[in-house]
Amino acid sequence: MSRTSQRSAFRLLAGMILPVYRSLTVPHWRGQENFPAEGGFVAVANHLTEIDPITVAYPLYKAGIMPRFLAKESLFRVPVMGTIITRIGQVPVYRGTSRAKDSLRAARAELDSGGAIIVYPEGTITRDPGMWPMRGRTGAARLALEASVPVVPMAHWGDQEVLYRDPEGHRTFSAWPRKTVDGIIGEPLTPEDLVPGGLQRPGHPSAEELAHATEVVMAAVSHLLGQLRGETPPEQLFDPRAPRTGEAGTVGNAGGSVAP
Template sequence: MSRTSQRSTYRILAGIAIPVYRMVARISWRGTENFPASGGFVVAANHLTEIDPITVAYPVYKSGIMPRFLAKESLFRVPVLGWLLAHIGMVPVFRGTTRAKDSLAAAIAELHDGGAILVYPEGTVTRDPRMWPMRAHTGAARLSLQGQVPVVPLAHWGDQNVLYRDPQGKRTVNLFPPKKVRVLIGEPLQPRELMRPGNQPTDQPTADDLNYATTVIMDRITGLVAQLRGEEAPESRFDPRARKESS
């Protein structure tokens, strides 16, 4: 599908989703000047609730950039939804299969074409009981280092008051009155800033490189969240894998 067709479909969907979102959330943001004026980039955000893809994409879209998410491949097989995802240029993620590399290649191709890829490094809604960013996966770091593009850290706070999921998975919905939602966009992290001290940027990062870069990204996101919350972030991040192993 051509980019023109994708943009047209995106605008139609945005024209539907944004007014509905604004009925339940009063959003404001700062820092859109940190989106690169040219070239591809990754937006890495914290994940509070199932509705925050709109929160994260909204300021990117309003800045004149058509954002794309990495989405689970299974969603592309859902009737109607799969068609929509494909027609707005979302990138399918084939987890745990031999096609996983295809997802990476497609995302990097989009970045090299000047696109913006939105990523939740945590991989899912945070399980931290206090809703701080938790331990993350290395996907955002891999896209940045292998694609040699910057990462723009983005934090948001408030949309969990519209739809909240507790650590046990129970959801609470509170639509009215509209909730205050704030977004803070940080300065872009260049690939060289994600490398360990003394190491040169490379598009073939090692596991240690990816882990270090992920820590840098999550530290920056967590710092932005702390600013929005007006609180000091915990010294260590919640690790859901450690919780499972100890249970």
């Protein structure tokens, strides 16, 4: 598939989803000129809440790029939803199974055809108490480095005013008034930006190279989010896999409060 394939299916889906989304939010994105005019790329973004996929897909769709996500495989088995997301070319992720590499192969094929793959490097909604990005997983960096395509960092702020999940998992929903959602698209990060000097083995990044590239990606996303919030992001990103020794980040007032 190319970045414009399945346009009619996307238009049908957007015609159903976007009116509801626009009834809840007023999205403002800047930096659309940073989407590469041609060729495949990996878009990465912070993850605030369950409506983020619509928010992040919105500027790509408006730019004529049909957005495709790496999505949990379980979603493809949900009646109706599974059929829809399969039809529009979303890529299932088989975590912790023998089919885990199938996801990367499918995503690589999309990139090789000039398409765009959206990845949440954190792998889940942030659990940072200040709602800053957490430490990332290496999948986005691996895709970009193996396919030799750029990474486009994105950040958004405001979704949490509509649907908020606290660290204990409790959710609150606010439909009115409409919430402003601000977003920014950063300049593309080339493979050379991710690993200065290039890979030791082209097309085969090492664990150390993947770790460094992932840090570069997450630093870019955090920096963009800091611009939106008018705050300085934490020097050390929250690591959900490490023992908790204290809270990382603070909740600021820029962009609205994060709790109702």
